[in-house]
Amino acid sequence: MADNIHPFQHRVARSLKEQRNSHKSKVLWFTGLSGSGKSTIANATESILHERGMQTYILDGDNVRMGLNKDLGFTAEDRTENIRRISEVAKLFVDSGSVVLTAFISPYILDRADAKKTIGGGDFIEIFVSADLSVCEERDPKGLYKKARLGEIKNFTGIDAPYEEPVNPDLIIRTDKHTIEECATQVVEYMLEKKIIKV
Amino acid sequence: MADNIHPFQHRVARSLKEQRNSHKSKVLWFTGLSGSGKSTIANATESILHERGMQTYILDGDNVRMGLNKDLGFTAEDRTENIRRISEVAKLFVDSGSVVLTAFISPYILDRADAKKTIGGGDFIEIFVSADLSVCEERDPKGLYKKARLGEIKNFTGIDAPYEEPVNPDLIIRTDKHTIEECATQVVEYMLEKKIIKV
Numbered sequence: 317m318a319d320n321i322h323p324f325q326h327r328v329a330r331s332l333k334e335q336r337n338s339h340k341s342k343v344l345w346f347t348g349l350s351g352s353g354k355s356t357i358a359n360a361t362e363s364i365l366h367e368r369g370m371q372t373y374i375l376d377g378d379n380v381r382m383g384l385n386k387d388l389g390f391t392a393e394d395r396t397e398n399i400r401r402i403s404e405v406a407k408l409f410v411d412s413g414s415v416v417l418t419a420f421i422s423p424y425i426l427d428r429a430d431a432k433k434t435i436g437g438g439d440f441i442e443i444f445v446s447a448d449l450s451v452c453e454e455r456d457p458k459g460l461y462k463k464a465r466l467g468e469i470k471n472f473t474g475i476d477a478p479y480e481e482p483v484n485p486d487l488i489i490r491t492d493k494h495t496i497e498e499c500a501t502q503v504v505e506y507m508l509e510k511k512i513i514k515v
Numbered sequence: 516m517a518d519n520i521h522p523f524q525h526r527v528a529r530s531l532k533e534q535r536n537s538h539k540s541k542v543l544w545f546t547g548l549s550g551s552g553k554s555t556i557a558n559a560t561e562s563i564l565h566e567r568g569m570q571t572y573i574l575d576g577d578n579v580r581m582g583l584n585k586d587l588g589f590t591a592e593d594r595t596e597n598i599r600r601i602s603e604v605a606k607l608f609v610d611s612g613s614v615v616l617t618a619f620i621s622p623y624i625l626d627r628a629d630a631k632k633t634i635g636g637g638d639f640i641e642i643f644v645s646a647d648l649s650v651c652e653e654r655d656p657k658g659l660y661k662k663a664r665l666g667e668i669k670n671f672t673g674i675d676a677p678y679e680e681p682v683n684p685d686l687i688i689r690t691d692k693h694t695i696e697e698c699a700t701q702v703v704e705y706m707l708e709k710k711i712i713k714v
Contacts, residue, residue, distance in 0.1 A: 327558055327573060328565040336568070359526050366527040369535070371570060373611035374526060383633075384603035404583035405604055412572035412613060434582075 333413030337371050340512045341410045343435050344503065347422045347482060348445030349474050350460055351452035353491035353499070354419035357445055360500035362417055368513065373409055375402055376419040390471045396427050403431035410439050415512075423473045425480045443503065444485040447492040449474050532612030536570050539711045540609045542634050543702065546621045546681060547644030548673050549659055550651035552690035552698070553618035556644055559699035561616055567712065572608055574601055575618040589670045595626050602630035609638050614711075622672045624679040640709075642702065643684040646691040648673050 334340055344361070346354040355376050365372045381388075385401055388394040399422050409416040422428055432440040452474065453461040464472035471477040487506050489499045507513045533539055543560070545553040554575050564571045580587075584600055587593040598621050608615040621627055631639040651673065652660040663671035670676045686705050688698045706712045 328561050328571065332565070336565075362527050366531070366535075371612070372527065373607070375607070379607060379610065383606065384600055401583055401600075405607065407582065408572070408574070408578060408604065409608075409611070411578065412608070413570070414611060 330411050330413060337413050338514070339370050339415065341371075341413050342415050342439050342441055342507075342512055343406045343410055344415065344417045344441050344443055345406075345422070345428070345431065346417065346419045346443045346445050347428060347485075349447065349449060349452045349479055350421060350472075351455045351457055352445045352447045353489075353496070354421075354445045356496055357489060357491065357499045357503070358417040358419040360496050361503045364500055364504050365415060365513070370513065371412075371414045372417065373414050374417045374419065375406060375409075380405075380420075390477075392424075392471075392477075395424065396430075399424075399427040399431055400434070403434040406431075407435045407439075410435065421473050421479065423477065423479045425483065428482070441487065441506075442482055442485040443487045443489060444482045445489050445491060445499075446481075447490070451492045529610050529612060536612050537713070538569050538614065540570075540612050541614050541638050541640055541706075541711055542605045542609055543614065543616045543640050543642055544605075544621070544627070544630065545616065545618045545642045545644050546627060546684075548646065548648060548651045548678055549620060549671070550654045550656055551644040551646045552688075552695070553620075553644045555695055556688060556690065556698045556702065557616040557618040559695050560702045563699055563703050564614060564712075569712065570613045571616065572613050573616045573618065574605060574608075579604075579619075589676075591623075591670075591676075594623070595629075598623075598626040598630055599633070602633040605630075606634050606638075609634065620672050620678065622676065622678045624682065627681070640686065640705075641681055641684040642686045642688060643681045644688050644690060644698075645680075646689070650691045 330341065346358050348354050358374050362372045362374055380402060385398050388398050402418060402420060406416045406418055428442065456462055460469060460472065463469045464475040473479045489502055491499055508515060529540065545557050547553050557573050561571045561573055579601060584597050587597050601617055601619060605615045605617055627641065655661055659668060659671065662668045663674040672678045688701055690698055707714060
């Protein structure tokens with residue numbers, strides 16, 4: 317009989333997982349307008365990190381908005397809860413030893429500050445994916461700006477809902493000035509510089 | 516300029532992550548009464564898997580109830596939402612290439628069926644951690660049964676809230692008959708047998 321239930325839990329600690337993975341676990345928090353290139357840059361960055369043998373995962377609209385947060389809409393309140401849950405999930409992935417790349421508009425400074433607080437300042441890297449609204453609207457990869465301009469989508473960031481730019485992000489990526497590969501390389505170089513990964 | 520925003524996303528697929536990790540990703544869903552030994556067995560199992568070089572993570576009350584689900588209580592409705600969110604998070608971890616071990620009472624058959632549906636039948640391994648209520652109440656590792664008997668805690672599974680035993684679980688672990696080490700070994704042997712991990 318197991319007579320030692322709920323003793324000190326021998327959970328495999330994050331530090332042991334990081335050690336085994338040979339890299340630190342962090343959250344790369346990509347924020348920016350729709351169409352700025354968050355998902356694209358996150359994907360390109362993940363490819364490079366995976367090639368380097370790292371444990372990585374992307375959280376974005378495709379896998380979060382359709383699953384965990386499918387009960388949430390786009391009001392200010394729901395956006396806050398959306399970011400709260402994403403922060404908590406990102407924190408779990410960090411605890412599991414992974415580098416998590418989150419790609420959400422996350423338009424409010426306060427919500428991102430809360431995310432940083434939840435995840436822990438030392439594990440949260442804010443990456444501002446910057447491109448002028450006009451450029452994003454021109455790209456309009458999902459045709460959402462068009463719908464927002466026609467009033468078919470309400471509370472659309474940049475049109476009838478605000479985007480609050482990061483005041484002091486860890487990194488600014490200008491997708492209106494550099495190619496996807498250059499942008500992803502900038503992220504990886506930042507990680508090398510900060511010794512999150514080794515040369 | 517990045518003129519190729521939101522093209523086909525080159526997400527690093529689960530299959531590539533599983534291949535690199537040299538094991539399949541799955542959810543080991545431990546269900547059972549409070550004090551049955553879910554967390555203890557999950558922790559002991561994780562230690563063995565980690566030693567084998569596997570990517571693993573435990574989701575349990577300690578890291579989920581205090582974070583992602585801190586807005587939820589213990590009514591039937593909140594328990595259902597609790598399990599829904601856990602299922603969605605477990606699914607993300609599976610997608611990231613990990614073996615996830617979940618340790619929650621998860622008392623309702625319907626909620627576990629929904630979890631299986633969300634995660635995908637082939638990735639969901641239901642492990643019934645079985646011990647008689649009297650044994651669990653005797654152990655009472657957190658002093659919760661005592662409080663429930665005194666009416667200080669309401670909706671406590673086994674006392675004034677139901678526990679619906681799995682009808683056809685993938686594995687039954689009897690913590691009232693075997694030691695923790697024996698129980699964890701049974702889980703690992705099951706994984707070997709099902710070729711989730713290699714000898």
